[in-house]
Amino acid sequence: MTAVDHATSRTADEPRSGHRCVQWATGNIGSRALRGIIGHPSLQLAGVYVTSAEKVGVDAGVLAGTSTTGVTATDRIDDIIALRPDCVLYMPAVLDVDDVERLLRSGINVVTTRVEFHRPRSMDPVVRERIERACRDGGASIHSTGSSPGFITEALPMTLLSLQRHVDEIRIDEYADLSERNSPDLLFGIMGFGQHPAAFDQGRLEHLRASFGPSLQLLAESVGLTVDTIEVSGEVATVGSAVSIAAGMLESGTVGAQRITVCGCADGRPVVRFRPTWYCTEQLDSNWDLLPTGWRIRVDGDAPLSVDIRMPLAPEDLAETTPGYTANRAVNAVAHVCAAPPGIRTSLDLPQFVPEFA
Template sequence: MERTTLPSGNISDIDSDGRRTYRVVQWATGNIGTRALRAVIDHPALTLAGLYVHSDTKSGRDAGELCGRDPVGVKATRDIDEIVDLGADCVLYMSLRFDVDDVCRILASGTNIVTTRGEFHHPAGMDPAVRDAVETACAIGGTSVHSTGSSPGFITEAFPLTLASIQRRLDHLAIDEYADLSQRDSPGILFEIMGFGTTPVDFDENRISHVQANFGPSLRHLADSLGLPLDSVEATGELATARNTVEIAAGTIGAGTVAAQRITVSGIRNGRELMRFRPTWYCTTDLDADWDLHRTGWHVYIDGDAPLDIEMRFPFPMEQMSEMSPNYTANRAVNAVPAVIASAPGIRTTFDLPQIIPSLG
């Protein structure tokens, strides 16, 4: 392979077909991170340079072993010094918690970041101190950072921007997400964080605020990109309970306890809802509410001078949901790596980057 120097100063390889290849670090191996790790190992234009893990039980093990692939000769580490010293082109940062010091250190070292975390969807709305620290690190390292995924990301930004390309007037955009969680074996997330299986009371305001914080910045970014900045973002929540006791992969949902939730995040402009994202997450369809839940996927409706009504369903049986669904988030992040590396230094949004086109050959 030939070698070339990237703007950040890192070295990139050119393969025999003239295609640039990039050295990538996978940061963390949770549900999404494990899928991203597999994708990097299998990718024709990416080379796995390193793997960061959080647990002692994973540290020192081969990256291939940790994601169901043959050994690849890359050992997992918990030492950030080892990761920084690799001089990789990009880190796929999929940590459960955001650490601004780690992120800034990576960026300042000359390594770009693509993350499935939501901190960077709308730079103007970030905490000013955090934004300044990140942008300073990008300037020092000549690097960029980009937040993406399936939701938020693809369905709240990339896809609506494509649909808007045939509009000259937008009256309303509605995005509905439907997710059947009955096969998700994550009791901590479903029962402790999301509140499934609990006695129905007033909807937990912390839960509403959490979803608003995750998706509000993405809606603001979309509206700004279209030249229709929002005046505010508001959120409301609804609950539905199970008619009968049901066993799901994560445990038991008792009769009369919370089995479905719907949260509406609304972008308000000139006193009315201009756009909304409304996820409906459920563990059974046998509910005390008349919600149309016989689907998993997205429904997007645009009202404007070129109206559109689009249904996107995940075309596989529920038995495959836990295996297939993480790919939607992991794959977009992996596919974005070359575009983020090639972008100007700083916090880069979906609007800043070219269309993400995967290398599948």
């Protein structure tokens, strides 16, 4: 039976076990997902796609930091399609629509941590039509998920909303303590920590709008709320006095924390908001509310709720551990996405992801 035949024959409401999976890309999150596939009791590793020449031919276990598997990496999509897997966990740094289209048209389901597929109506219409046609032709489905966006902007808030009969606003705050993150290029070069404050880079604001806006709109729509516009803004807080962090030195008066607000509004009124606060020190000139790394969700409705979630980790352990929050959810989604009808599947289409442990 071909991959297309298998995909179009799915009729069971419950996901089945034994899915053959390919891990596409092996960066921080991809390598953690690869480890999850290897250790999963009901998933079989069929292949690995890599984007760097030095990884071609390397055993998947080496790339995942586990024992050898006998499965080696390739950088050819034709090799992946020839394997006829049930699902590809697609996690590259940059989306290639042509590749995704080929996978789906070949009857291969896709679970991705890319943000482009959270809400079909937010997609570029041309890209959406290409992907939807490929899903129909191949009898396959695709779903975007992860920790943020994904779990914290969709799965958990939707659960909290089950207690409500009226909602005014949903507010999601994310906190990340980066003081022990030894990544100078990321913190100083890309994110702008340690620099003198200036106007927030519009490109970064638009990136956050594109990354979180569709997920927030989907959340609002899950309970019948309408979002007219997605507004985005950013602000920084400066260091009161020079402080040393793992990545280097933050001089007095330079950026020590930053906060971006992505807000979905209806008739000019906030309906749903996501606000990440990233900080390298608590010694700031501004009186910001800085919580330990994690999230806070507040639902203002007829059954008000405020839920704090902490990652019980030392700051120096975050870089090693946090990729699992995104990768594990994608691995746990595989069986449900494979069981779904063909198409771009959102959190509104799929059941709650229940993990299966060895």
